[in-house]
Amino acid sequence: MFFQQLVNGLTIGSTYALVTIGFNLVYGVLELTNFAHSSFYMLGAYLTVFSMTWLLGRVTPLGFFIGLGISIVITGLLGALMDKASLEPIRKRNGAPITALLTTVGVQTIINNSILLIFGTESKPFPDVFQLGKVYVGDTVIQIFQIIIFVVAILLMLGLSYLVYRTKIGNAMRAISQNATAAKLMGINVNTVITITFLIGSAVAAISGAMMGTYYQKIDTLMGASVGLKSISSAVLGGMGSLPGAMFGGFIIGIVETMFAAYVGSGFRDAIAFIIMFVVLLIKPSGLLGVKIETKV
Amino acid sequence: MAEKILWANNVSQHFGGLVAVDQVSMELNKGEIVGIIGPNGAGKTTFFNDITGMYDPTEGQVFYRGKDITGKKPYEVTELGITRTFQNIRLFDRMTVIENVMVGVHSRTKANIVDSLFRLKNHKETEKKAHEKALSVLELTGLADFRYNYATSLPYGSQRKLEIARALAAEPEILLLDEPGAGMNEMETSQLIAFIRELRDLGYTILIIEHDMRVIMNICDRIYVLDHGKLIAQGKPSEIQSNPDVIEAYLGKEH
Amino acid sequence: MVENNQNPIDKASQQNLDEAVIKAPIKSKEKPVKRFFTSLLEFWAKHQTAISLAFLAIAILFPILFNQQYFLSIGVNVMLYATLSVSLNLITGFMGITSLSHAAFLGIGAYTAAILSTRLGANFPITFLAGAAMAGLFGLLLGLPSLRIKGRFLAIVTLGFGEIARMVELNWMSLTRGPQGISGIPKVSLFGWIMKTPAQKYYVILVILVLVVLAVAAIMNSRVGRAISAIRDDEVAAEAMGINVFGYKLMVFSISAAFAGLAGAFYAHYMSFIDPNAFSFAQSILILSVTIFGGMASIAGSIFGALTLLALPELLRFLIDYRLIIYGFVLVIMMVFQPNGLLGSFNLKHIKQQAMFRKSQERSES
Numbered sequence: 001m002f003f004q005q006l007v008n009g010l011t012i013g014s015t016y017a018l019v020t021i022g023f024n025l026v027y028g029v030l031e032l033t034n035f036a037h038s039s040f041y042m043l044g045a046y047l048t049v050f051s052m053t054w055l056l057g058r059v060t061p062l063g064f065f066i067g068l069g070i071s072i073v074i075t076g077l078l079g080a081l082m083d084k085a086s087l088e089p090i091r092k093r094n095g096a097p098i099t100a101l102l103t104t105v106g107v108q109t110i111i112n113n114s115i116l117l118i119f120g121t122e123s124k125p126f127p128d129v130f131q132l133g134k135v136y137v138g139d140t141v142i143q144i145f146q147i148i149i150f151v152v153a154i155l156l157m158l159g160l161s162y163l164v165y166r167t168k169i170g171n172a173m174r175a176i177s178q179n180a181t182a183a184k185l186m187g188i189n190v191n192t193v194i195t196i197t198f199l200i201g202s203a204v205a206a207i208s209g210a211m212m213g214t215y216y217q218k219i220d221t222l223m224g225a226s227v228g229l230k231s232i233s234s235a236v237l238g239g240m241g242s243l244p245g246a247m248f249g250g251f252i253i254g255i256v257e258t259m260f261a262a263y264v265g266s267g268f269r270d271a272i273a274f275i276i277m278f279v280v281l282l283i284k285p286s287g288l289l290g291v292k293i294e295t296k297v
Numbered sequence: 298m299a300e301k302i303l304w305a306n307n308v309s310q311h312f313g314g315l316v317a318v319d320q321v322s323m324e325l326n327k328g329e330i331v332g333i334i335g336p337n338g339a340g341k342t343t344f345f346n347d348i349t350g351m352y353d354p355t356e357g358q359v360f361y362r363g364k365d366i367t368g369k370k371p372y373e374v375t376e377l378g379i380t381r382t383f384q385n386i387r388l389f390d391r392m393t394v395i396e397n398v399m400v401g402v403h404s405r406t407k408a409n410i411v412d413s414l415f416r417l418k419n420h421k422e423t424e425k426k427a428h429e430k431a432l433s434v435l436e437l438t439g440l441a442d443f444r445y446n447y448a449t450s451l452p453y454g455s456q457r458k459l460e461i462a463r464a465l466a467a468e469p470e471i472l473l474l475d476e477p478g479a480g481m482n483e484m485e486t487s488q489l490i491a492f493i494r495e496l497r498d499l500g501y502t503i504l505i506i507e508h509d510m511r512v513i514m515n516i517c518d519r520i521y522v523l524d525h526g527k528l529i530a531q532g533k534p535s536e537i538q539s540n541p542d543v544i545e546a547y548l549g550k551e552h
Numbered sequence: 553m554v555e556n557n558q559n560p561i562d563k564a565s566q567q568n569l570d571e572a573v574i575k576a577p578i579k580s581k582e583k584p585v586k587r588f589f590t591s592l593l594e595f596w597a598k599h600q601t602a603i604s605l606a607f608l609a610i611a612i613l614f615p616i617l618f619n620q621q622y623f624l625s626i627g628v629n630v631m632l633y634a635t636l637s638v639s640l641n642l643i644t645g646f647m648g649i650t651s652l653s654h655a656a657f658l659g660i661g662a663y664t665a666a667i668l669s670t671r672l673g674a675n676f677p678i679t680f681l682a683g684a685a686m687a688g689l690f691g692l693l694l695g696l697p698s699l700r701i702k703g704r705f706l707a708i709v710t711l712g713f714g715e716i717a718r719m720v721e722l723n724w725m726s727l728t729r730g731p732q733g734i735s736g737i738p739k740v741s742l743f744g745w746i747m748k749t750p751a752q753k754y755y756v757i758l759v760i761l762v763l764v765v766l767a768v769a770a771i772m773n774s775r776v777g778r779a780i781s782a783i784r785d786d787e788v789a790a791e792a793m794g795i796n797v798f799g800y801k802l803m804v805f806s807i808s809a810a811f812a813g814l815a816g817a818f819y820a821h822y823m824s825f826i827d828p829n830a831f832s833f834a835q836s837i838l839i840l841s842v843t844i845f846g847g848m849a850s851i852a853g854s855i856f857g858a859l860t861l862l863a864l865p866e867l868l869r870f871l872i873d874y875r876l877i878i879y880g881f882v883l884v885i886m887m888v889f890q891p892n893g894l895l896g897s898f899n900l901k902h903i904k905q906q907a908m909f910r911k912s913q914e915r916s917e918s
Contacts, residue, residue, distance in 0.1 A: 349792065351788070351791075351792070370791070370796070371791040371792050372791050372792075372793075372794045372795055372796045372797070375792060375793060375794035376794050380792070380793075380794075381792055383788075383789065383792075387786045387788060387789035387792075388785075388786070388789070389781065389782050389785035389786055389789065389790075390785050390786075391781065391784070391785055391849075391899070392778075392781055392782070392785060393902055393905070396778060396781070399778055400778050400779065400781075400782045400790070400793050400795070401793050401794075403775065403778070403779060403782075403793055403794045403795050404793070404794025404795075406775055408774060408775045408776075409776070410771060410774075410776050410803065410807075412774075413770055413771060413773075413774030413775065413776055413777075414767060414770050414771065416770065420774060420775075423774075423775050424774070424775070427775065427778075444909075445902065445905040445906045445909045446906075447902075463793065464793075467793060467794055
């Protein structure tokens with residue numbers, strides 16, 4: 001019973017982690033709470049299933065991967081477009097951080113309601129093309145796809161960490177996050193690097209969306225909203241801007257939520273994430289693995 | 298004998314492993330102008346922050362008129378009679394010059410939200426006093442003609458003056474000036490020197506941080522020298538000028 | 553604390569610019585369009601009271617001229633959002649704290665009024681006062697731990713609070729009846745006189761709007777208002793000038809929440825049915841969009857914003873499906889081009905003072 005709950009909690013946690021990793025990539029570079037991230041996640045799921053079933057008509061693993069490829073490209077480009085069209089002008093004007101935050105809220109509203117208008121409110125089936133089955137460990141049931149989600153979450157974390165810490169573009173990202181002005185003086189094309197960050201972050205969101213669609217076998221227009229807010233909680237808990245923090249924050253929130261539902265009652269399970277977030281922000285705003293927030297007079 | 302009104306006793310300020318202010322003691326007598334000098338990063342502004350409650354000193358106490366004010370909130374320190382200006386000008390951007398100064402009168406008026414909602418007597422008295430006080434301070438500082446301009450539309454030197462005007466509106470006994478002459482040209486500096494002397498004649502006691510030695514040597518009765526958070530010298534301007542430690546601290550830094 | 557991002561080079565060039573501006577003679581070669589707007593603003597600033605009264609007169613006459621359910625319901629909607637937007641403007645526009653939880657306070661006020669009236673048979677003025685008081689109390693409870701947090705983290709905390717409030721509304725079945733909501737909420741009755749026609753309901757929200765507008769205007773034109781503006785512009789300097797920044801933030805946050813709760817009580821009586829969906833994050837965003845679109849720190853802006861964003865889509869019926877998408881674009885476009893909103897860049901009081909001062913200077917010269 002306990003291990004079953006742990007597996008379920010870890011799976012839900014992995015979904016939060018998947019979304020939070022891309023969110024924290026952007027936050028790490030720009031210190032921007034990107035509310036539109038969860039919309040790209042939902043958009044990624046819709047575009048994958050749309051490409052796979054209606055565009056290609058191939059409900060096969062190959063169709064899934066082609067659909068996912070199309071989805072990644074479009075979602076990534078839209079993320080880059082959001083930055084170029086709305087966030088870059090604000091940066092150039094040296095606008096207040098809250099201005100950029102509200103811009104992403106606006107983009108979120110646009111994407112969510114556009115999808116609502118195009119695909120309707122009712123949930124859409126998302127075919128599970130893999131049909132991987134399940135394994136039994138004692139009396140605990142584990143679906144193979146649960147393991148895959150968990151592994152993908154870790155791989156994405158490692159992959160993005162590699163990108164940030166071991167590649168040229170990653171060096172540029174870290175330089176910008178520490179001091180954008182100095183980075184510019186060192187010859188880094190700050191705006192391009194930031195746009196690429198959004199491109200990667202949104203593309204990762206598309207992967208997460210497609211994974212979730214496959215796991216739950218249905219998607220709806222609210223999937224972004226609920227996971228999006230939870231992923232902000234995960235980010236706060238793990239440490240805003242930290243990639244390993246995003247993963248652990250997601251895992252912990254998922255497990256705590258599931259345990260709470262199993263042993264206390266399911267009524268307030270959705271409130272747990274926010275209560276955790278609330279407490280972390282009040283006690284240790286930098287989270288578990290985040291960098292200390294400097295204050296200065 | 299001089300009347301000691303402000304006394305800092307072995308004040309230290311640590312930030313993690315960094316010791317920004319290290320066991321600094323100093324005193325200020327009624328009616329004096331006392332200078333704090335030292336190279337950049339010597340801990341001068343941090344020490345101001347410790348006195349005015351912006352920081353909580355790691356060690357030591359600050360006494361004002363015999364009362365321990367260590368750890369008091371900045372607004373409480375202002376209410377008690379110690380007001381400061383800022384090294385990096387911090388005016389209220391979207392308020393006019395007169396409104397900036399009227400904010401300074403805040404701690405000397407008392408209309409609360411209920412008074413204002415119902416336009417009670419307290420509200421009217423407060424508005425009258427705030428307006429009159431602000432105007433008189435603006436006339437003293439020569440800014441009255443710009444009173445309805447936005448604070449940030451003033452030339453740089455006037456913005457520094459407005460910072461002082463705003464602090465004066467709080468009717469302080471002690472005025473803490475953090476580099477009031479920074480960025481001023483020769484003429485503005487001369488005006489500033491005359492103005493600070495005028496303030497002393499009006500009865501204010503002044504503690505001033507300044508890099509411009511012309512200002513410091515001209516107006517200060519006594520000077521404290523900080524370096525790397527430590528107090529390395531104190532005394533009359535003439536003594537400080539010939540103090541070997543001070544010369545080393547400055548030359549060692551600049552050469 | 554607020555970081556200082558003015559480097560000396562900027563300051564120096566700013567200085568030259570400022571001197572040039574100050575030395576330039578007033579009424580230089582401005583573009584005709586700009587001059588027209590300047591004089592229009594001056595006219596508005598000088599006759600602000602008269603113009604406000606004229607608008608009030610139009611609002612009072614509206615139900616007589618357009619006495620149809622449809623028009624009146626639009627009118628109620630506009631004034632409800634104007635009330636919410638003015639109250640949000642108090643903290644977000646005037647004091648500079650972005651709150652993403654205004655819908656939660658609307659909901660707390662609405663649920664308080666709904667529960668008191670359906671269970672205990674209470675009505676005006678108790679339900680309205682209780683709705684406002686309860687929302688104000690929760691504003692206080694949220695503000696106490698969180699108002700020391702800075703900027704965007706505070707925005708996230710308010711977002712979290714909004715979600716928790718909705719979870720409670722959804723799950724505390726015995727009190728709120730969960731997702732089914734509360735129905736059969738009685739109409740507003742003024743000491744036995746029941747407000748049942750659309751026009752009567754319209755006048756109730758009009759009175760609430762006028763009261764909230766008068767209150768916010770009175771607050772902003774006072775010592776407290778100056779403290780609020782000072783906190784918005786520079787918290788550190790405000791504190792150094794003797795303002796108890798945290799205390800003021802707490803008070804203003806709570807008052808703003810209470811006004812939203814008052815609107816919520818009206819909403820419950822007006823709709824006669826409430827459920828948690830009405831008080832979601834999207835609702836908070838809508839209120840915030842109205843405030844930002846109309847203008848930060850502008851009461852007239854909030855009213856204008858509500859009029860535009862709530863009434864315009866009704867007039868353009870074919871746009872009704874696209875309404876939320878349009879709000880999204882409004883938010884983005886405003887943030888990119890005019891983050892202070894349409895009327896948020898001018899302060900009528902300042903314009904009036906400057907105009908009168910200029911006139912008195914000219915008079916003394918001649």
